[in-house]
Amino acid sequence: MTTIQDDILATGPAASIPSGSTLLRIAVIVAGLAIAFGVVPAIATDYWLSSIIIPTIVMGLAGISLNLLQGYAGLVSLGSAAFMSVGVFSAYNLILRVPGLPLPVVLLLAGLITAAVGIFFGLPALRIKGFYLGASTLGAQFFFQWLFTNYPWFSNESQSLTISAPRLVVFGYDLQSPVGRYLLVATVTALLIGLAFLVVKSRLGREWMAIRDMETAASVLGIRVARRKLQAYAVSSFFLGITGVLWGFAYLGTADAYTYNLDKSFQVLFIVLIGGTATIFGNFLGAAFIVLTPILLDHLVLAANVAYLSDQGAITNLQRVIFGVIIIFILIKEPDGLSAWIRRGVEALQTRFRS
């Protein structure tokens, strides 16, 4: 896998000595932040913010969460959505039952609660591997759906078992508007991306990759495999918990156990596959693909005005077929995901400039 080499190279000498590449990196980060917090809120319409940008970012974050576990530590999970639901129900109950708790603290605590749950469901990883492990995380998926449907306490005895997003207020600022919700999502995501980079580049991240690539060798080297695996579940679940809160509160405005069903878990998995394993930014490409392609296809049909030539239902189904074909095409052409395209593009540009 070329990705591992990239990761190791990046943490090598180049990272400690300020060089052209480091400066470039800083420039890219600053530019990214400027776009995220200056340009986007200024020019994006409500439609773009509420139904395209926010879900793409949050799903990208979900992809990062799973990628930490699957891409870096090599552990499987089919229960991503379940951990997201733990996050959102924790946050809802914290706000409800502990009045006056500020939103950032709520997010942090929801993440920590989910991390604890993640460790619990990660325990089988110490004994079993691969497909079997997938089946055990699937258990989390069904367990939490059952829990949140059968114990109305979690949804404050709401008849419909649905929780409604609380008023989003941070330090007295009302974040209820699309721009407000976007800023909340963007801030949390920026912080979590930073954290993800720190984790991946740290000793923890490198030991994860060592375990992923060859567990026996890793344990011979003195890496405490069991502890590292549980930490992977904890970190990934921490991220997923916070992602779940953002999905429910900042995007949907509501949540119930079925919002975070198996379909959602698969979507997160597809984001990792399409975006590329063991990358951070690739997840946003994957998320953009998953969120935007169906909408783009829909707009295309609308624009081409073919709706009256054929049955609407058939057109909608055709859109799904096209979507599926695109996914298969990408996975065949580029098993390393969309991020590999971008990386090679950048490399090609670099060689051109050097020569």
Add this chain to the structure above:
Amino acid sequence: MSILSKSIALAAGAIVAAASLIVPAQAEDGAGQQLYPLFTYRTGPYAPSFIPFGAGNIDYLRYVNEVEGGVNGVKILIQECETAYTIERGIECYERYKDGYNGALTAAIYPHSSGLDVALTDKARIDKVSIVSPGGGQNIATDGRVFPYQYPLIFDYWSEAQIIVDYIAQQAGGYDKLKGVKIATLYHDSGYGRDTIEPLGILAKKYGFEDIQIPVPHPGEQQQAQWQQIRRAGADWVFLRGWGVMTPVAIKTAARVGFPVDHIIGDIWSGSEDDARPAGAAAKGYLAVSVFPPGTDYGILKTLKENVLDKGKSDLKDNSKFGTVYYNYGVIEAITFVEALRTGQKKFGNKPLNAEEGQWALENLNIGQNRIKELGAEGLISPLKTSIDNHKGETIAAKIIQWNGESWDTKTDWIKADSTLFADVIKEKAAAYAAEKGITPREAASN
């Protein structure tokens, strides 16, 4: 590398082409028209119910546009948006059409999903766009002082519970005969299914019948244990609150344990042809509550057949679905939309309504018996009158229908729900919601 760059170029080309296609489409003028954003779910597990439902909607609006020349001259522009019954896609559709489309104004949005209705509550309040869910909205939103933009029009499950008890009392010979009667509710174990637990508890206390609640986990393909339990408890009546596959399985299992099918009363989502027919002979005699009475004998249905169906302009691919429960539901929903437009136009003039005017119109809707006659919808809809205090409609009612093995027969006239019975509980819940969300309720007499 060359393949890679080619495919990137191709993708880029496709996106540019898509963008250039979108731009001229935007220029198409919708000014002077009224937008009707039609949220569809032609794909996904619930598509079979949507297809006749959407067709009923579209056929009625096409009739209004083409035969009546629009609503007082204002044409309705139908824009479909596929949600696949998911909240995510639904939110995208809402954002796409909440402010209108190419100059055509949005007066109200019908989300066609209870989940989406809940999800849009906060957004609708901020955007000041009305969300209308005939038969499937949030009961709490009946209180328009707290929910100015939610309309659970026509029906709710609490009234349904009350109508069931009313019908059983009729059969027993009066409310005083209900003492000791055992009514078992077999419900889909979801928010929807649980919604009748509370009102039945209240009614049981009031009339002294025995209230037995039995859940069926989704999707409900196994119900042997539940029906054994119903037999053991010696239930006299079963109120079946199914969804999808659960309903035919319930009817068949009831036959297997020997429970009389004519003492099972289905909920409004257990009362379509597609719920009864799969149960085969076992379903003959099965009862259901209906706010969307099936049949083709209503005046408006005859008009639609003549002007839309027979001219090949119907959205139905399978004409046998004409006059089914879901088709008629679509027609009824479209009627509420068109009548709301007429109501608004009386105040604001014969022009397309914006969201604010649409909100006023929905809150002052009054489809009386005379108007129903003019529409040719006698027996199809019961009078509907909304107010700030009652966003559901003050005189809502339902019929009991019975499956004859081939189709539904109407067994009763409209059974009216007593709107005062649960009013206090709803007000209380709405007030609690207002407190949780920091909303100041409007005064009922503010406009």
